[in-house]
C-alpha cells in the first residue's frame with residue numbers, strides 16, 4: 001500500500017463468476033476516500049468484465065467496516081481536503097453504480113458494519129452475516145448524519161420506528177435481531193460466510209433468490225399520515241433530549257423528505273444536510289472527542305516502550321462503602337475475582353449488600369439473568385484481615401479521606417501483599433506521596449480514582465507519582481480497558497485533574513451568589529449550557545460533608561486562589577447537608593424532586609456578612625452568557641495550570657476528564673477545546689478584568705497570560721517539559 005494512501009480494496013474473481021471485493025483499511029476497515037474510490041474502480045471493472053456475474057463485498061480480518069473514515073471529516077473541516085461534489089459518493093457511486101447495477105451484489109458481514117459500512121451493505125441486494133456481527137448507524141453520536149443513504153434505506157428495510165430508534169440512539173443491533181428485523185437475510189457461521197454469500201449472489205442471478213433494491217422497497221413504510229405523526233413525535237423528543245444540537249433534526253429532515261417525496265429526493269436531501277453538518281461547531285466538538293477518547297490510553301514514555309500488561313488474576317479492595325462496593329461491582333462484572341476487606345462483620349455485610357444491590361438492579365431491569373447474577377456474585381469474597389491478600393495482584397484502597405489511616409493501610413499492605421502487587425488508592429484529592437510515606441514500595445503505588453457510582457461512571461483517573469513504574473501504569477490501563485472505563489493518566493497533586501477543575505466551578509458559583517446572583521438562575525443557565533445539573537444542585541447531590549472535606553484540601557493547598565464561602569458550612573451547622581437530609585440549596589420531596597427554598601436567602605446573607613462582601617448590582621442581573629463565563633473561565637484557568645504543570649500530558653486528556661468526570665457537554669468538545677473556540681485572548685481579558693474588581697480567585701495564570709499574549713491556542717502542546725511526572 002502506498003504510504004500516502006489510506007486503505008484499499010482488492011478484487012478477486014473466482015471460477016464461479018463471483019467477484020469478491022475486500023475492504024482493507026486496518027484496524028476497522030474504515031471507508032477512507034481511497035477505499036471508496038478503489039471500490040468504485042473495482043465495481044466499474046467487475047461490471048465491464050464478461051467473466052463476472054455477481055459481486056460480493058466483504059471486509060478483511062473479520063470486520064466488515066467501522067464506517068466512513070472519521071478523520072476525513074476533520075480534513076474537510078480543516079480545509080486540507082476538498083469536499084467531493086455533494087452526493088458523489090452516496091448517489092453516484094453507492095446508488096447509481098452499485099445498487100442500480102445490472103449485476104447483483106451481496107454483503108458478507110463479519111464483526112461489524114457500522115455507519116457507512118452498514119449503509120454500503122444496505123445498498124447491496126442481500127446481506128449475510130455471522131452471529132456476532134454488530135449493525136448500526138451511530139453517526140449522530142459523532143455530530144454527523146448517516147450520509148451514504150442510511151436515512152433512506154434503513155426505514156425501508158426495518159420500518160420507520162425501528163430505524164428512528166437505531167439512528168437516534170446510535171445503538172447497534174446484533175445479527176439475530178438484524179435478521180428478525182429484515183436487515184440481514186441470513187446468519188451463518190464465520191467459516192461459511194463467503195461461500196454462502198457467493199452462492200446467494202449467484203442465486204440472485206439465476207432468480208432463485210429475489211433481487212431487492214432496498215431503496216425501492218415500500219412494504220415496511222407506514223402510511224404517510226402515520227409516518228408524519230411518528231416523525232413529529234421523534235422531533236419533539238429530539239428537541240427535548242438534545243436542545244443544543246441541530247444535526248439530529250437535520251437528519252430527521254432527510255428521513256422525512258424520503259418518506260414524503262420519495263427516496264431519490266430523500267437521498268438528495270441527505271447529501272445536502274450531510275455536507276452542511278460537517279461544519280457545525282457541535283460536530284467539530286464530537287469528532288474531537290472521538291479521537292481524544294481513544295488517545296487517552298496512549299501515554300508518551302509509558303505505552304510506547306513495548307511493555308506488555310501483566311495478568312491481574314485477583315484484586316483486593318479495602319473498604320466496602322459506596323466507592324469500594326462500586327469498584328468491586330465494576331471488577332466482578334468483568335470477571336475479576338475480588339476480595340472485599342472491611343473492619344468488622346457489620347460493615348462487611350453492608351459492603352457485600354451494596355454490591356448485591358448494584359447487580360440486583362440489573363436483574364430487575366432485565367439486563368442481567370439470575371444465573372449471571374449468581375455467577376458474578378460468586379467472584380466476590382469478604383475478609384476481615386489481610387491473610388487472603390498473600391496472592392493478590394492488585395489492591396485498591398477505598399477508605400475515607402484520612403491521611404494517617406491510609407498511611408497505616410499502605411504500610412500493612414507492604415507486609416502482606418506479594419512483591420509484584422500493585423498498591424492503588426482511590427483517593428480523590430490526597431497526595432499519593434504522602435499516602436506511601438511509610439512504605440518502601442513507591443514504584444508500585446498508583447492512584448485509581450473512580451467516580452461515583454464507580455460501576456456506572458465511565459472515567460478512571462490513573463494517578464502516577466514520580467516513582468510509579470511504567471509497568472504499573474500499563475497494567476492499570478489494561479484493567480481499565482477490561483472494566484470498560486476510559487482512563488486518563490495524570491500526575492500527582494492535590495485534587496489531580498478532575499477535582500482541580502471542579503473546584504473553581506463550585507467556588508465561582510458560591511462567589512456569585514454571595515455577591516447577589518440568584519443560585520437558581522445560575523443552575524438553570526448551567527443546565528442550559530449542557531451540564532447535567534448546576535453547581536448548587538450538584539453540591540446537594542454530593543452532600544455537604546464531602547464538599548467541605550474537599551474544600552479543606554484545596555484551601556490548605558492553594559490558599560492564594562480559593563474563595564472561602566461560608567454558605568455550605570452554615571447550612572451544615574443547621575443540619576441541612578444536601579439531598580440526603582432533604583434540605584440543601586433546594587428542598588427535596590419523597591421522590592427526590594428538587595424545589596427552590598426561600599429560606600436559602602438567610603444563609604447567603606449570613607455568609608455575605610462573614611466574608612465582608614457586598615451585593616454587586618452588576619452580578620445581580622447577569623445574563624446567561626455572563627454566568628457561563630464567570631463560572632467556567634475559572635475552570636479553564638485551573639485547567640491551564642494543570643496542563644502547564646504537566647499533570648495532564650495532553651490538553652485533549654483534560655477535555656475527556658472534564659466530559660467524563662464533570663459532565664461537561666461532549667458536543668462542546670471538552671474544556672480546552674471549548675476555551676480555544678473562544679480564544680485565549682478573550683478568556684484572559686475577562687479573567688484579568690474580574691480579578692481587578694473581585695480579587696485573586698479570578699487572576700489569570702501565567703500560562704494563560706503567555707498564550708493570550710501570543711494569541712496561541714490553549715491546547716497547543718506545552719513546549720518545555722515542566723512536568724512533575
Ligand SMILES: CCCCCCCCC[C@H](O)CC(=O)SCCNC(=O)CCNC(=O)[C@H](O)C(C)(C)COP(=O)(O)OP(=O)(O)OC[C@H]1O[C@@H](n2cnc3c(N)ncnc32)[C@H](O)[C@@H]1OP(=O)(O)O
Nearest residue numbers: 028030066067068069070114115116138146147148275294
Ligand atoms: C460531504 C462529503 C464528505 C463525504 C461524505 C461523508 C458521508 C459519511 C457517511 C457515513 O454515514 C458517516 C460514517 O460512517 S461516520 C462513522 C460511523 N462509524 C462509527 O461511528 C464507528 C466508530 N468506531 C467505533 O465505534 C469503534 O471504534 C468500533 C468500530 C466499534 C471499534 O471499537 P474498539 O473498541 O474495538 O476499537 P477502538 O479503540 O474504538 O478503535 C480502534 C481504532 O480504530 C479507529 N477507528 C474506529 N472507527 C473508525 C472510523 N470510522 N474512522 C476512522 N478511525 C476509526 C479508532 O480511532 C482507533 O484508532 P487508534 O489509532 O486509536 O487505534
